[in-house]
Every structure is written in structure tokens, then in C-alpha cells.
Amino acid sequence: MTAISTNPVVSVLDKCKSLCELRQIHAQMIKTNLLNHQFTVSRLIAFCSLSGVSGGLDYASSVFSRIQHPNSFIFFALIKGFSDTSNPVESLILYARMLSCLNYSSGVEFSIPSVLKACGKLLAFDEGRQVHGQVLKTHLWFDPFVGNSMVRMYIDFGEIELARRVFDRMPNRDVVSWNSMIAGYLKAGEIELASELFDEMPERDLVSCNAMIDGYGKCGRCELAEKVFETMSDKDVVTWTSMISAYVQNRCPMKALDLFREMLSLGLRPDGPAIVSVLSAIADLGFVEEGKWLHAYVSMNKIELSSGFIGSALIDMYSKCGYIENAYHVFRSISHRRNIGDWNSMISGLAIHGLAREALDIFVEMERMDIEPNEITFLGLLSTCSHGGLVEEGQFYFESMHEKYKIVPRIQHYGCMIDLFGRAGRLEDALGVIQNMPFEADLLAWKAILSASMKHGHIEIGKSAALRAIELAPDDSSSYVLLSNIYAKAGRWDDVAKIRLMMRQRGVKKIAGCSSMLVNGKVHEFLLGKELDSSYSGQVLAKIAEVVSRLKLQGYEPDLTQVLLDIEDEGKESLLNLHSEKMAIAFGLIHINKSAPIHIVKNLRVCCDCHCFMKLVSKVYNRQIIMRDQNRFHHFENGCCSCNEYW
């Protein structure tokens, strides 16, 4: 026996890295008659199915099928191997076969956790309950591994109460039991129950804390995530990434980036997920320099663009920073093993730059290469069409989505269709979508109608859409603002005043407009009404006044309907001059070299007045301006803008 276990052929198995090498070892085993020994065979099968060598699992089953009396270890290796795949039905079949040919005391129980895992993945409720029943009749009930697997299985089923019942009755709970139960509650959105358990548990480890940070972040409770983060003495990359992505998801990209820098300064090396989450923060901020640095870091550390979401995140980052050529270059350089996310990011990236045709071309290329699109691909495509005014194409893709690709449209897809018709001025069709869709219209649906009414001057439709939107989100200032814009456009100043009063009474705060730009490696931020970097402010205000008077000679008329205060026109005009994007433009005219474009990132939608202002600046001052508001780009050149959304 010792001779076999130290046999050189067996020990070389551990070093094997590919199917080809595996075949040679297997051949050697046949030649030396080693395959007649159960132990050697079980090592071979265990290695094939558990090592992660591609094709290994199939190889293991073919070796397995030639064994006459497999023992429980051989069964286990294969059951475990299949339970780690996405369709582990084979695990259940093998388990049933094992029970029929082996007796219960021969090591059958080692397979139970894997079988439970398979049941969970397959949502095989009945089979899962049968295994549960077997467990109850045996001593396995006392094994925390088995109990933990059962908790996990019921969580996979979505049966959170059943999971809790198993948890409560487990005789030997360990940290993993608590962590699994907490993860289950977080997945089910039961944040209160999760934090209750977190507070109660006898000893927490890294995993428990990291899970809570992530959970708090996902439900919008950044302060609670921070509290856990601060109390931890040992933090690993996962801890930092969880906190960074909590900031990203709650729209605090600057905090996310600061935290990432702190992590670097402590000497921690970011891995794939850490880089992906901070790239999303950088995209939000438009800090292309940081993005380029990370891109170089990825190349230097030989992190594959096709591994995980690195490629998609880089494409997204470059697109949102205005560097669509770099995005395209990254996309092309991932020629083999391109992820669906890479395609999706490329399509949306082109779309936010107003390159609708190019975005649709990418989709055509995808179809040609037989890449299966997913529902996000269609969200990208439909929003491409709606922003590009391609109504017929949009309708075509919406239909092919469920006819050709069997993807059931979700409410967001209907939202895109509402937007598609609305932007094109087909309000009737847009309202028709709302009436016929199998969902109750949500906030985004009504906001799409509201913006369309604003754009095309439908006061009554706009009013009722605004009331619905306000009903659904009473604290969201944007619906109030849009409605009052509609009234202002129609000259109904009494109604404008009513809206303002309503906002004041309900304590709805308008989000301050903020523009930022990168000049000489430094970020400058401008807030409505005041410039943060006050040493420049006198100069900036003087420049705005100069530009305005020069533009007026070219026909610029300040659009006073954009100011919602009921004050004298003169006061309105000076308020208009304090809009953050005008300050940024003035600053750019002073400090940016004439040959370089002026890059601006704005947090909210640009108003009509500023949009018109920029068009004229691009012509009169012969400057190229690139502005991103929320996630759309406006390229201004020679009096024209790439977007067709303003009139």
C-alpha cells in the first residue's frame, strides 16, 4: 500500500496542468497496472474533477464509467466536481446510485454537503428535503459542515425562514453558520435581521464584517458600513473593496477614490475586483489621469483584460471620461475571449458619445460572431436608439429581443421604449406603452413622459406625469423642477410659484449644480453661485461678464425661464451667469491652451441656457468643448453640438 501511495506516477499527478499531460499519466497508470487499485483510481478521478483543469470533469466521468465497483471516495470526487458546475444535476444522479450500491457506513456521508449544494443550485426542493430527512436520522446532524450546507441550500431556495429554522436548531454552530445566515438575510434584503445576528454573534471574523459592509452599502446605508469598517483592526483587500464599492454605489465617487489611495499608501496591492470598483468611481468623476494610471497598473501586473470585468470597466471609464478612442482601442485589444460585458460597455460607450450608428454596428458584429446578447445589451441598444432618434430601429430591436433571443423585457426595457417615443415627440405611443406593459409604471417611466412633455410643450400631459412622479418620489427635486420649467416656458408664473411653495413646504432640496474640470493635473470644482477655489473667483466672474456681452452681440439671449425664482429679470440674468458650467467655461477660456479642448463634467443635466451659451462660445471663441452631464456627452464645435436634445 505504501508503495502505491508514494508511486512516482501518483505524485506527478499533483503537478499536472493540462488535459494532455493528464492523458500521459493515465496511460502510464494503465501500463503499470495501477488502475486496478482503488486508491490510485480515486486519486486520478479526484484530480481530474477537482483540479480545475479544463475538460477534467468529462475525463473523470469517462474514467469513472469503466470502474466496476467504485468506492465512496471515487463517488465523492465526482459528486463534488459536478456540484461546482452550473448544472450539477449529475451530482444527484451519482448520489442516488451510490446509495443503492454502497451501505451507509462506508463513507457515503462525505458527499452530503456537495449534494446539498447541488440541490440548492438546481432549486431541487424535494430532493433537498429528502437529504435533509436522511441527515436528521443520523449523527450527521451534529456536523457543522452538513448543517451549514443545509442553511445555504434553503437560502438558495429563497426559503429564508426554513434556513433560519435549521440554523436555530443546529447543535454545533460555528462562525460559518452565522456568516451564512447573515449572508442569506442580506441577499433577501432583510438588513435589520442581518444586523441583529451580526450584533448577537459570539465571535466575528473578517468574512462577517466584510459581508456587513457590503450589505449596508447595497441598501444605501453608507454610515453604517463606515462604522463597521472603522472598528476593524484587521482589514484585507475584500474589506477595502467592499467599502469602496459601497461609496461607488451611493454616489460618493470622491470618497471611493480617496479610500483607494489610502489602501495603496498602506502597501496593499489591489486585485481585479478592487480595480474594477475604483474604475467605476473614476468614470463617475471623469478623472482620466487616474484611469490611465490604473490601466498601466493592469498591464504592468499582467492582469488579463479578459479576466473578470477589467476590460469592461476600462472601456466604461475611458468612454465616460470622453476618451472614446481609447475605449475602442481597449475593446479591440481584447480580441479573444471577449466578455459580454465588454460588448455591452462598448455599445453604451459609443451611445453616450452620440455615435448611435457605430453602436448598432457593434451589435451587428456581435450577432455575426454568434455572441449571445443579454438583457443589458438590449438596455444599451434601446437607449442608443432613443437618444439617437432611431425610433424604427428601436422598435425592431425591442421585438427581436423576445422573438429572436427569448429575453423577457423588464420594466427598464419598457422604460426605454417610453423614452424612445417620448423623445421623438410621439407622446401618444409613449403613453400607449405605459398602458399595455405588464408592469405598473415606475418613477423612470413617468419622468420619461415628463421630460418629453417638457421638450415638446405638452403642458397637461406633463402636469399629470409630474404629479405621478412626485407621488412616487416626493423627495426627488427633479420632477418639481421639470414641471416648473414647463410652466415657465408657457409663461404661467403663478403655477411656477406654487411649485416652489410646494417644494419649500415639503422640505424638498434642490441638488446644487456642480461642474468640475481637470487643469494641469489639478481638479477644479465649481458650485452654483460660488467657485470653491476662491482665489480665482473675481477673475472668473469678470470673464463670464465679458463673454456674455460678446455673445450678446452674436444674438445670445439669456433664457430667463430657466430661473425659477419670481424676481426681476435683471436678477434672473445675474443668477443665470452663476451656473456652474458657465464658471467652468470661463475658467477654461482663461487657463486652457487654445489648441486643447475644454473638458467639463457636470453632476446634473445642463440647462437650455447653458447649452446655447456653450454652442456660441465654441463658435465665437473657436474652441472645442466636451461636456458630460450625468452620463451623456456634448461635443461643441463651431456653434454646433453633437447631441440633438436641445432646441
Next chain:
DNA sequence: CTAGGGTTAG
């Protein structure tokens, strides 16, 4: 054998 982090849309 069981537990934790990531992109694309809006």
C-alpha cells in the same frame, strides 16, 4: 466539504 468584494443600463 461550508461563509465575504467587481463592470455594462438607469
